[in-house]
Amino acid sequence: MVSPTPSSSTVHTAYDSKIEGNVIITRVDAAINWMRKNSMWPMPMGLACCAIEMMATACSRYDLSRFGMEVMRFSPRQADVLIVSGTVTYKMALAVKRIWDQMPEPKWCIAMGACASSGGMYRSYAVLQGIDRLIPVDVYISGCPPRPEALIQGLMKVQEKIEGEKSTMTQKQSFFEEVS
Amino acid sequence: MSATTDVTRLTEAFGAKILKTVEFRGEQTLYVEPASLHDVLAKCRNDYGYEMVLDISSVDHFGDDPRFEMVYEIATLDDSSRLRVKAAFAEDESVPTATDLWAGADWHEREVWDMMGIPFSDHPNLKRILMWEGYPFFPLRKDFPLAGRPSEMPDVAFSGVAPLEGGPFVTTAGGEDTVRREPRARIVE
Numbered sequence: 001m002v003s004p005t006p007s008s009s010t011v012h013t014a015y016d017s018k019i020e021g022n023v024i025i026t027r028v029d030a031a032i033n034w035m036r037k038n039s040m041w042p043m044p045m046g047l048a049c050c051a052i053e054m055m056a057t058a059c060s061r062y063d064l065s066r067f068g069m070e071v072m073r074f075s076p077r078q079a080d081v082l083i084v085s086g087t088v089t090y091k092m093a094l095a096v097k098r099i100w101d102q103m104p105e106p107k108w109c110i111a112m113g114a115c116a117s118s119g120g121m122y123r124s125y126a127v128l129q130g131i132d133r134l135i136p137v138d139v140y141i142s143g144c145p146p147r148p149e150a151l152i153q154g155l156m157k158v159q160e161k162i163e164g165e166k167s168t169m170t171q172k173q174s175f176f177e178e179v180s
Numbered sequence: 181m182s183a184t185t186d187v188t189r190l191t192e193a194f195g196a197k198i199l200k201t202v203e204f205r206g207e208q209t210l211y212v213e214p215a216s217l218h219d220v221l222a223k224c225r226n227d228y229g230y231e232m233v234l235d236i237s238s239v240d241h242f243g244d245d246p247r248f249e250m251v252y253e254i255a256t257l258d259d260s261s262r263l264r265v266k267a268a269f270a271e272d273e274s275v276p277t278a279t280d281l282w283a284g285a286d287w288h289e290r291e292v293w294d295m296m297g298i299p300f301s302d303h304p305n306l307k308r309i310l311m312w313e314g315y316p317f318f319p320l321r322k323d324f325p326l327a328g329r330p331s332e333m334p335d336v337a338f339s340g341v342a343p344l345e346g347g348p349f350v351t352t353a354g355g356e357d358t359v360r361r362e363p364r365a366r367i368v369e
Contacts, residue, residue, distance in 0.1 A: 125328025
């Protein structure tokens with residue numbers, strides 16, 4: 001094999017024209033948030049009629065995959081956002097909490113519909129009066145059940161929330177204080 | 181065979197043990213002495229072909245004695261005749277199970293036990309079916325508040341009190357005027 005002859009043109013050592021335009025300078029937080037918000041994998045917690053709307057949201061007409069959220073994970077260990085869609089009875093409540101506890105950080109929770117948010121019309125001995133009595137909720141979606149557009153907006157609200165997070169800054173805060 | 185002839189045959193067979201028979205819009209109801217409830221049901225099942233139990237339910241006549249009433253809805257398989265059998269039971273009495281007659285009675289009786297707290301004797305698997313095992317109340321009894329009562333079972337379940345904001349709001353069917361017919365807060369003693 002013939003060894004390649006050195007090019008007659010100038011060799012740039014510090015600058016490569018091939019990657020010009022492919023380098024973006026940003027903050028770590030902004031990059032992490034951008035990656036997190038555009039591939040939120042939901043954990044569907046379908047407990048009542050809201051689940052039907054959630055399924056419709058994932059299907060082709062409303063198409064959650066436009067936002068990178070179509071990967072419904074039926075294992076909490078692979079999920080980022082828990083969508084509690086439906087009536088949470090006391091009998092089911094600790095099962096929902098158990099699934100939430102199994103989800104790895106960072107994680108978000110959506111209370112979809114009136115029942116998951118507040119117990120809805122079930123002012124009853126059998127129904128937990130809002131999932132926020134058990135686990136922290138990031139976004140509440142009104143409606144009984146909410147339309148798929150509402151769920152999409154709820155998920156976009158979670159995206160907005162993720163955009164504003166400063167996880168690295170918070171984590172390294174003491175370090176920055178020492179340095180400055 | 182229609183339900184009407186079955187009622188006649190049952191009253192002939194059991195005599196005074198059948199307390200009352202009622203016909204309302206073609207529906208036949210038998211009021212039976214609690215001690216002979218199982219015999220009557222067995223005769224319906226074995227001799228008159230009532231092979232299907234449609235429903236087993238119970239009524240809480242809170243304040244009356246006897247307090248509870250069992251209601252059995254039974255039918256023949258071709259649905260040509262239907263029968264309703266009722267029997268009254270006091271609070272400390274247990275009801276003879278119907279699971280030896282109809283296997284389908286199993287879950288119905290478990291629901292009656294779960295919601296109303298009426299025990300069944302000789303039931304093969306009498307445990308709660310809707311609420312969790314260990315829940316301390318019987319929620320469909322008249323003296324149980326709709327909002328519920330707090331309870332706690334670590335790692336199993338808990339329950340709380342629902343905010344009713346002055347409710348429960350109850351409609352009064354057949355009330356004299358609109359004001360009385362619309363939903364109003366009613367104090368349950």
